[in-house]
Amino acid sequence: MKAAQHAQQRLVDLQDLDTTLDRLAHRRRTLPELAEVDRLRSRLTELRDAIVGAETEVGDLDREQRKAEQDVDQVRARADRDQKRLDSGQVTSAKDLSGLQAEIGSLQRRQSDLEEVVLEIMERREETEGRVTTLRTDRAAAQEELDAVVQRRDTAQKEIDEESAATGAARTAVAKDVPEDLLNLYEKLRGQFDGVGAAKLYRGACQGCHLALNTVDLNRIRAAADDEVIRCEECRRILVRTPESGL
Incomplete structure (x- = not known):
């Protein structure tokens, strides 16, 4: 799947908002x-x-x-x-x-x-x-x-x-800033993985499963085009690259 780097980064903002909504819903229930x-x-x-x-x-x-x-x-x-x-x-x-x-x-x-x-x-x-x-x-x-x-x-x-x-x-x-196909994938993954469909790649580790990626996977991500949608090999969530990804 392809998506502009800006659109992928908006997934992080979307995930933060969804996490807040989930937290508020849980707080209301409890x-x-x-x-x-x-x-x-x-x-x-x-x-x-x-x-x-x-x-x-x-x-x-x-x-x-x-x-x-x-x-x-x-x-x-x-x-x-x-x-x-x-x-x-x-x-x-x-x-x-x-x-x-x-x-x-x-x-x-x-x-x-x-x-x-x-x-x-x-x-x-x-x-x-x-x-x-x-x-x-x-x-x-x-x-x-x-x-x-x-x-x-x-x-x-x-x-x-x-x-x-x-x-x-x-x-x-x-x-609205996220393409429909990427948004649909994100929503599907959110349903599968406890409400978290996208996570940052931070200093070589996925912030979704909090596992460090191995050298092979990091090299693969380094070589990927900016508009390629990356998935974590461990948890299969969408990995969003940022300047702090450690690539």
Whole structure:
């Protein structure tokens, strides 16, 4: 392949711009804020689920407390009725009086037990409500942190995108100086060799694979015409000759 020496040297500029674009793309993909956003979003999901579970538990305890309080009221009402019967003097039989007193005592013990149940439920409810409050506080803090990280991510991405756009425009201008066949070869090699399709020959070494060329290859390059496109025998990238090639 033949190409003017100036066009070949423009490949070095093109490679530098492509390397910058690749670096910017990699930086954009690996911004630490991206992982932090994912972590905080997962944390918020966990907190939302925990809040829903705790709020559901509070609702269940509310119903359980109302049921227990109704049981207390029923037992208390029954005990009050029995006490009124006892106090009224309507029951005169010793056996009936004894049975009524025993029932009142049983109801009072039952009422005491149920009141203990109510207190235990109230304590559990208070504890669960405290957990809901803590979870809501944690959620608000996580949301605030997420908002800040998202803002940092967006700022960083905007800066990268602006630099990429400017670099891309410069690349387009440089690519116009490279003949189509040489540009196609360069693009093909870039795809094959980790984004590097052209490299300088610097002091007898290829800057693509960083291997020194042997004497035979250097002599061959010395003898080549200026417009001949040279390939590295080791890595097959395009070798661009410069005054610092050591020829």
